[in-house]
Amino acid sequence: MAKVVPVVHHHNMHPNLRLCNLDRLSIAKRRLAKCMTANPLTSQTLAEFAKAMKGASSTVCTSFLPVFYFLLDTSRIPPTLALDSLDHTLESQLLGGFLSLDGLFSSRPSQETFPDLWPRIYAWSYYLFEHEDFVSGVVNLDNPKEYYCRMMDFFGYLSTSPSNKSQILSTPISHVLAGRAYKCFSDPADFQKHDKALWMVRNIFIGCNGRLDHVLEGLCGDITDFARLIHRNCELAVPPSARQMDMAKISHLTMSLAVIAVIDKIADVRPWQPQASASRPLCSALVPLGFVSIVAKAALTLSCIPVNKWTKANSEAMGPCLATLQILFQQDHHSNVLQEAVQCGLVAILLAASTVACTIRTQFNDSLLEGVCSILTTVLTPFTVYYPVLLLLDGDSHLLHLVSDIPNPPDTLKSAWATFVSALHARLELLTLFNSGTVISHRICGGCGIIAAKTNLKCCSHCRWVTYCSPKCQVFDWRAGHQAACGGNDRLRLKIRLTYTRKEFTFLRFLLHHEYANAKSQIALAHVLHLMATRNASVFTSFDFRLFPVRVDTLGGPEEPSTALKHPGDFVERGTKLLARMPLGNERTMDWSFLLARETHILDEFGEIAKRANLDSMGSNEIKDEVKRAISGEGRTAVAIAKLST
Structure with missing residues (x-):
């Protein structure tokens, strides 16, 4: 609950708030004003005052400013305990305070009156919000939307002064009231009718700087x-057709994206380099709702604008769309999220953004290029291995000839597009081969990594999935980690297997078989070595399996990393980590772990290939040399990276 700060009574109030100003009013208004400041208030006076304020102009409302200030004295707020049995006096004070707030929101007082007005405004506003269900029966609050929208309009008017704006945005009760007002926007007409109010609400959200507790109090959720x-x-802001441009609505969407950025604390992070481990509760909650599609549709609408009609405002809208897509992709690594974006024209969006940014060179458009490169490199290219995404990209492959039309692309952009196009064409060839019914005649031994004809391999009798060339290899792999990940373990099976359909899984196996066979001679060049310079130094090797995004997870310390394999529960809880054993030539078995960007827990498919991929091309002495070169100092973690040529 937001805390209401006690009002400090100013003896030297602003001259415009003094009751003596009422003498300047006309006779009828002066009489009404005098009656409203009399004690006690009568029902007849309140009814007359309500009638006078209804539909009154801002000039008329401003003339009653001293009356508003008088009736909004916080000493007149009825005690909470008295609400169950209000007498006439307290009920009159409650109604008088509400009518004063209502009239004040329609007035336009001098900005200099803010220090005196603001404490009373937020104290009464919060009280009426807190007891809205009860108060609405007393004050006849027929249209909460109009009331809260006029409140936000008034806050926006007061915010034209920088000092006033700072105080409004930093007051927790403002966040509560903005949350309550935000619940009211449910009609497309609200974007035009309550334009200023909506902008003020979002400004207040941005002002809360990620502290959501008061906003959620206002939302009651x-x-x-x-x-x-x-x-x-945001759904209301996106046009039904990509060809129907409405920049007013798109600007509302952009403002909402700014709210998301601030609340999830990503505003101070470069949009194209967000930290994957950061907690982003709002983005995580938006992904299951299909928010990716909304942002992608908005970006597609912008991409339909011809380059010769492109404006700075278009760039300022496209940039947040791409940045938000990048962040949303990181919240849920299931391919169906990317499927939504590809279905909504992600490839066309990236092509349009590339063309615009290379044609109109500005600092902001340079940031667009960075965003395009990031999405191509970290999202689209790696996800070409997933069957449903590849099917959708196949439908967009006719657009790829437009890459050559991008004028004077920088090397980074040219490389990102070339890598994506090359990977896509290679994977589409495999997709055609896969759909033609070609059968994998060879499989990989889960123990030593050798590729052999399926007739020479035997399946694990438990899971019927991993194959071995000899009983010795099966025993080795069972002890090395297959026991924990074997499909016979129902609890782990749910965690490991059921995120894929059978066809997707079969295609992955098909693709990995062909890519491993093609890259076998050079795959060892794509490793990352980490060495912890401790007493029990352990080497962890991770493979950038062609275009797979891989990150090394270094397990240091006095204990052997293999101890983690003794606790199957850790394997389930951590979920994203794979622990296995990697034979390095004739040396002892070293432990390693790797983390894929998506579905890292598919041990049998990715792990059995990657963990032994360098056996035929790099001996133990060469690995020792790599480790020595990786050491950069005593007690420090060193990294050696060699890129795989594609």
């Missing part, structure tokens, strides 16, 4: 409810 509201309002 949790982060999921907030995500639903943002999703609904």
Whole structure:
């Protein structure tokens, strides 16, 4: 609950707030004003005042400013305990305070009156919000939307002064009231009718700087409810057709993306280099709602604008769209998220952004190029290995000839597009081969990594999935980790297997077989070695399996990393880590772990190939030399990276 700060009574109030100003009013208004400041207030006076304020102009409302200030004295707020049995006096004070707030929101007082008005405004506003269900029966609050929208309009008016704006945005009660107002926006007409109010609400959200507790209090919900509201309002802002451009609505979407950026604390991070491990509760809640599609559709709408009509405002809208897509992809590594974006024209969006940024060179457009490169490199290219994504990209392959039309692309962009196009064409050839019914005649031994005809290999009798060339290899792999990941373990099976359909899994196996066979002679060049210079130094090797994004997870310390394999529970809880054993020539078995960007727990398919991929091309002495070169100092972690030529 937000804390209401006690009002400090200013003896030297602003002259415009003094009751003596009422003498300047006309006779009828002066009489009404005098009655409203009399004690006690009568029902007849309140009814007359309500009638006078209804539909009154801002000039008329401003003339009653001293009356508003008088009736909003916090000493007139009825005690909470008295609400169950209000007498006439307290009920009159409650109604008088509400009518004063309502009239004040329609007025335009001098900005200099803010220090005196603001404490009373937020104290009464929060009180009415907190007891809205009860108060609405007393004050006849027929249209909460109009009331809260006029409140936000008034806050926006006061915010034209930088000092006033700073105080409004830093007041927790403002965040509560903005959350309550945000619940009201449910109609497409709200974007035009309550344009200023909506902008003020979002400014207040940005001002909360990621502290959501007060906003959620206003929403009377949790982060999921907030995500639903943002999703609904952004959905209303996206035109039904990519050809129907409405920059007013797109600007509302851009503002919402700014809110998301601030709340999830990504505003100070370079948009193309977000930290994957960072907690982003709002983005995580938005992904299941299909928010990726909304952002992608907005970006596609922008991409339909011809280059000769492109403006700075278009770039300022496209940039946040691409940055948000990049962040949303990181929240859920299931391919169906990327499928949504590809279905909504992600390839066309990236092509348009590339063309615009290379044609109109500005600092902001240079940032667009960085975003395009990042999405191509870290999202699209790696995900060409997934069957449903590849099917969708096959439908967009006719667009790839437009890559050559990008004018004067920088080397980074040219390389990113070339890598993606090359990977896609290679994978599409395999897709055609796969769909033609070609059978994999060879499999990989789960123990030594040798590729042999399936007739010479035997399956694990438990899971019927991993194959071995000899009983010795099967025993070795069972002890090295297959026991924990074997498909016979139902609890692990749910964790490991059921994220894929059978066809997707079969295609992955098909693809890995062909790519491993083709890259076998050079795959060892794509390793990353980590050495912990401790007493028990352990080498961990991770493979950038062609275009797979791989990160090394170094397990240092006095204990052997293999101890983690003795605790199957850790294997389930960690989920994203794979622990296995890697034979280095004739040397003792070393432990390693690797982390894929998506579905890292498919031990049998990715692990059995990658963990033994360098056996035929790099001996133990060569690995020792690599380790020695990797050492950069005593007690420090060193990294040696060699890129795989594609």
